Amino acid sequence: ENGKFELDVFWVKIGGWDPYRTLKRLDGRVSQVHLKDLKSGSPIFYDESQVPHDSFKELGNGSIDMRKVMKISEAIGVEQCHVEQDQSSDPIKSIYKSISHLHTL
Known part of the structure; x- marks a missing residue:
């Protein structure tokens, strides 16, 4: 059996990929998803050491649609x-705040 892996929607999006499309393309191969929101309007970064600390937002306070995820x-x-x-x-x-947002989904 092929191995499964974890996907972090924040790092997918900040790296310039669409987290929704990426999840769909990996159908059956992802066992866990890290739910993490990204500040709206954040640019793409390829070096995680360059990502500003304020890019990390509580669920529902950023640009990633957690209901869709x-x-x-x-x-x-x-x-x-x-x-x-x-x-x-x-x-x-x-x-x-993040858990409270999940309860609204």
Whole structure:
């Protein structure tokens, strides 16, 4: 059996790819998705060390449609989704905001 992998929608989008199309193209090969939102209007970066800390946003406060990500993830057989935010001035508040957003989906 071919191996499965995790996909992080933030890094896909900031690298210039469409996270929705990427998920669909990888149907059956992604076991986990990292849910992470990207600041609206962020440019493409190819070097993660150059990504500004304020590019990381709580779910629902950025440019990635989490409802669409979750719907596609379910359709392609993703087993788990993880809320993640690499940078935050208040991690507990950020996770609360992100989880609250998930409850609205």
